[in-house]
Amino acid sequence: MAYRPSKRRSTTPGSVEINLFPVMNLMVVIIPLLLSTTTFVKIGIIPINLPPAVEGPISEAGLPGESLPTFDLAVTVTSTGFYLSSPQGIVQNQSGGGPTIPLKEDRTYDFENLGQILYEAKLNIIREMDRLKARMNIEGRSINIGQLRTDQIILQAEMDIPYQVLVNTIDAARSIVIDDEEYTLFPEIIISAGII
């Protein structure tokens, strides 16, 4: 007689469980390891390159070329706001007189406005460059564009301006974000000691 399983004894299939302990062991090791080696503070650097101090007579190559316009744009940080100046003069604000970009009402610096004005200045410089290049082409002269240095900006400050304000000014001068798009303005910062 063949074996017939009992109809009364109902066998329910036991729930199948994966053995998670090896995975758990892995996790317990990996997570402390990653936690201990992760650096949460990210550090960056702002490169500022000075020409090396050279002793002796200045060579011919170091002399500025003939009447090439240089856009020596300068930002001066003072306790009342920013002064923006070029060799032609100081950029005036709407009311005339006082700093180009005065402090905001809550006595903080107006970096957004500074970025905006520098963006307009950069556009003007690019336009001027194109005009100059066109003129040089007509006259048949070649021009070394590298000599024009359109990426430079001179930064000077009053002696008691905190370092953080200076760094924020460098940030505002380096690039601007308009409509989620980043535009490079003046990435080459020259820090001037000014007059002590």
Added chain:
Amino acid sequence: MAFIPSRRKKHETGPPKVSLNLTSMMDMFTIILVFLIKTYSTEGQLIHPSNTLTLPSSSVENPPEVALDVVISQKSIMVNERFVESMDNVFEHEQLYIPKLGEALLSYATEAKRIEEQYGIRFSGKVTIQGDKNLPFSALVKVMATCGQSEYPNMRLVVYREKS
């Protein structure tokens, strides 16, 4: 009459089986793991910010570089974690050039140049400047001018990156 359990039948007598439900814990660990791997940087920490100061924050993207370390805290100037000059003397000093810092930098420069001659490791004149965020501009300018005159013209200002 009381019920007497059968002695022949096997009854479960030991402690009851306890099974731990690990699924929710696994979920948690997986999320933490993904987060940690995402924030993990392979380059490690090249510059260790000094404990004596708070660096300014900036939006720069440039990654840090290894170079000679100049720390300007509120109290003192240190080169490669060695005390060089106190800030009080720096503020009293009228000239841009800080003599003691200049001497220290020049000794490092001559050492680096000797290594350049012997082993061919190029001397780049790079220096990283860690300054406190409340440091006045005059102190910073003096240190930078001294670095420039002491054969370290390539300066890197160390900042905290605000955005990743």
